[in-house]
Amino acid sequence: MHSRDVMAVSQEKNGSKTRPVGIQQKNQRKCSRLLSWSNGKRMIAFVAVLTIALSQAACSFSKSKLYQANGFAMDTVINQMVYSTQQQKAEDAEKKATAEINRLDKLMTNIGTGGDVNAINDSAGEKSVAVSSDTIKVLQRAEYMSKLSDGAFDITIGPLSKAWAISSDDPHVLSDSQIKKLLPLVDNSNVVLHAKKSLVSLKGKNQQIDLGGIAKGYAGDMVAQIYHKYGITSACANLGGNVVAVGNRPDGSQWSVGIQNPRGDNGEYIGYVKVSDCAVVTSGDYQRYFIKNGKRYCHILNAKTGKPANTGLMSVTIVCKSSIDADGLSTAVFALGMDQGKKLLKEYGKAEAIFITADKKIYITDGLKSTFTFDDESGAYTYVKEG
Amino acid sequence: MLKKGDCAVFAVILILIAVFGWYKWDASQSGGSRIATVSQYGKVVKTINLDTVKTAEDIKLPGKYDVVIRIERGRICFIHSVTPQQIGVKTGWLSKPGDFAACVPAQAYIKISGISHKLDTVAY
Numbered sequence: 001m002h003s004r005d006v007m008a009v010s011q012e013k014n015g016s017k018t019r020p021v022g023i024q025q026k027n028q029r030k031c032s033r034l035l036s037w038s039n040g041k042r043m044i045a046f047v048a049v050l051t052i053a054l055s056q057a058a059c060s061f062s063k064s065k066l067y068q069a070n071g072f073a074m075d076t077v078i079n080q081m082v083y084s085t086q087q088q089k090a091e092d093a094e095k096k097a098t099a100e101i102n103r104l105d106k107l108m109t110n111i112g113t114g115g116d117v118n119a120i121n122d123s124a125g126e127k128s129v130a131v132s133s134d135t136i137k138v139l140q141r142a143e144y145m146s147k148l149s150d151g152a153f154d155i156t157i158g159p160l161s162k163a164w165a166i167s168s169d170d171p172h173v174l175s176d177s178q179i180k181k182l183l184p185l186v187d188n189s190n191v192v193l194h195a196k197k198s199l200v201s202l203k204g205k206n207q208q209i210d211l212g213g214i215a216k217g218y219a220g221d222m223v224a225q226i227y228h229k230y231g232i233t234s235a236c237a238n239l240g241g242n243v244v245a246v247g248n249r250p251d252g253s254q255w256s257v258g259i260q261n262p263r264g265d266n267g268e269y270i271g272y273v274k275v276s277d278c279a280v281v282t283s284g285d286y287q288r289y290f291i292k293n294g295k296r297y298c299h300i301l302n303a304k305t306g307k308p309a310n311t312g313l314m315s316v317t318i319v320c321k322s323s324i325d326a327d328g329l330s331t332a333v334f335a336l337g338m339d340q341g342k343k344l345l346k347e348y349g350k351a352e353a354i355f356i357t358a359d360k361k362i363y364i365t366d367g368l369k370s371t372f373t374f375d376d377e378s379g380a381y382t383y384v385k386e387g
Numbered sequence: 388m389l390k391k392g393d394c395a396v397f398a399v400i401l402i403l404i405a406v407f408g409w410y411k412w413d414a415s416q417s418g419g420s421r422i423a424t425v426s427q428y429g430k431v432v433k434t435i436n437l438d439t440v441k442t443a444e445d446i447k448l449p450g451k452y453d454v455v456i457r458i459e460r461g462r463i464c465f466i467h468s469v470t471p472q473q474i475g476v477k478t479g480w481l482s483k484p485g486d487f488a489a490c491v492p493a494q495a496y497i498k499i500s501g502i503s504h505k506l507d508t509v510a511y
Contacts, residue, residue, distance in 0.1 A: 070498060077489040168471060169401060169471050172482070241511035242510070245507075256507050257509070258506040258510065260510065266479075267509055272506055284511070363441070
């Protein structure tokens with residue numbers, strides 16, 4: 001009760017002087033008006049406090065400012081969206097992440113000169129090479145992926161990927177005899193790691209490592225680590241199609257990651273997944289490819305056949321916590337096809353997938369049923385709900 | 388009990404807050420005009436307000452890839468390049484806040500400021 005109300009009532013109770021009835025009634029009316037006004041004021045105060053609280057809550061979304069950066073590395077385009085209440089912190093995190101991507105690019109490229117991978121390739125069949133701990137980690141994970149996929153994923157695909165030159169200005173269709181000649185060089189068991197000494201060697205002369213199917217994934221994990229280190233709780237990086245989502249959007253909702261329409265314009269999607277703290281990585285036959293005599297040759301080679309993968313898939317998207325694993329898995333599953341790919345994912349156990357088949361049908365694994373939304377702008381695809 | 392006057396005051400306050408909140412939110416989302424930025428080799432080549440373009444214009448970027456960007460009222464795109472994969476050209480017209488296209492060999496990109504309302508990014 002308001003103190004003025006208390007005072008008014010106590011004066012009535014303890015009033016030492018006897019007041020005439022008319023005055024008492026007048027006072028009662030005055031008192032009730034006071035009560036009415038005080039209730040109203042309390043209501044005003046309540047609404048004001050509520051409004052301020054709500055507007056503060058609403059403003060907390062807008063307090064997180066977006067810092068965006070775009071650049072080029074790892075032979076692709078890198079987009080970063082970093083949200084923070086402190087602009088400087090977001091900027092520092094992005095700059096550190098960009099520097100890290102560039103550092104890893106130099107270490108793991110097999111184009112030009114310099115870096116760990118070029119050093120390993122240049123010394124193939126001759127000697128061990130001292131490499132960074134990052135390269136060791138990627139090679140260890142590549143070895144795991146190779147075993148998991150029974151050799152469909154193999155980083156020693158280098159001699160064949162260079163011979164096909166699918167992403168270059170001058171791609172070639174290799175003859176069966178050319179493939180037969182190069183295929184013996186593809187053998188992940190010839191990558192010898194001495195993790196404690198940080199030494200790597202390739203047993204066979206002319207063998208070559210190509211980390212194109214896994215290095216961006218590792219870079220994605222490192223970018224996420226940097227964001228966490230800088231206290232960033234809301235960020236999304238896209239490393240040439242490999243998406244790494246950190247936390248949630250600043251409003252607390254999950255990130256919406258579109259799945260590219262394999263035959264549409266870049267950015268045209270067939271649906272999207274909602275994710276938090278997750279990697280979303282797609283491998284497909286549409287970004288890097290060439291067509292000769294009406295036949296499409298994509299850049300993902302089946303390491304067992306030495307030929308561009310042609311297993312009835314236009315794309316596969318992997319959703320899992322680890323970006324490096326998502327990258328390796330997407331390459332392996334694309335090379336294997338949907339049925340074998342599903343078995344591989346089951347064995348891996350912690351990843352979900354969206355398959356888009358050559359006949360424009362979309363299949364998803366069970367774990368994505370609540371997070372995938374089919375939203376095909378082109379109207380050309382059919383979403384096949386199983387089970 | 389509240390009087391009519393009190394209710395009116397509350398209503399006015401709430402309407403003002405709602406209008407102001409909407410205005411602030413809308414401004415933060417759309418950023419007003421559609422501003423496209425063309426960058427190459429890490430530097431801004433041109434910034435264009437797409438809503439005020441009066442006549443179509445082509446910008447030729449330096450380098451061996453013969454990259455040409457076309458600007459029209461409300462939209463912009465990579466119209467030509469001699470790159471092997473044609474990824475920038477295949478992106479088509481950009482017209483919405485957050486739209487982005489890149490030509491990796493020429494180290495060039497076009498971005499319309501703002502963020503997409505529906506999707507944060509696309510895995511490809």
